[in-house]
Amino acid sequence: MIRLVRNTLALSILFSSLLHAQSAPQAAAQVPNWEPDIRKFEEQDKTNPPKPGVIVFAGSSSFARWNTLLDDMNGLNVINRGFGGSQYTDLNQYAPRIVIAYRPAAVVVYEGDNDLADGSAKSPQSVANEAKGFARMVRSASPQTWIYFLSIKPSKARWKEWPQMKSANSMIADFAKTQQRVQYIDVASAMLDAQGHPRDELFAEDGLHPNAKCYELWSSIIKPVLLKREGTQK
DSSP, X not given: OHHHHHHHHHHHHHHHHHHHHHHHHXXXXXXXXXXXXXXXXXXXXXXXXXXXTOEEEEESHHHHTOXXXXXXXXXXXXXXXXXXXXXXXXXXXXXXXXXXXXXXXXXXXXXXXXXXSTTOOOOHHHHHHHHHHHHHHHHHHOTTOEEEEEOOOOOSTTGGGHHHHHHHHHHHHHHHHTSTTEEEEXXXXXXXXXXSSBOGGGBXXXXXXXXXXXXXXXXXXXXXXXXXXXXXXX
């Protein structure tokens, strides 16, 4: 009887170990590896170092896909450091290398979209807290840097998540009002039609990412804000 119990226990431990061994690589595979993207930025910096007083656009794919950013921000010293489907946690992890390292005059941030996508365990409050953490990190290392938080955009593909995103926007906007050298820029309101729904003409075919017309709209909102404070930094 004792031998039977021992054998059963041993088989149970072995089965549990096998399950863990099978599930662990799958869990790890779900964690994005942004290191190649970050190293690519660092290689670019070696051949084409950013000028002093640069304005960094940092965030997720809505920035990464903004191929006309330099032309759209003509008259301003800008670089694009958007990477993939990043979240605030990713940006905070790599900020020392792709934001703080430049001692920028300003940083324009677009995150939160992927943080609150369908299936995410994050809440509007946790996203707002991560935005605050980013601001504290930049402020500690570079007190003179202005931080501009872009609102999370509404989109057709993630319309169900819009109430959550709107709540996070409100919290970040309230936080910005209490801080020096921090400003919230609302691009979301202009992306909604008279009925309060996302404007179809502003999105790529996936219904998620901005198209050229949307980037024109964003430029018309963002650029005047930057020119007012940063235009003389070029």
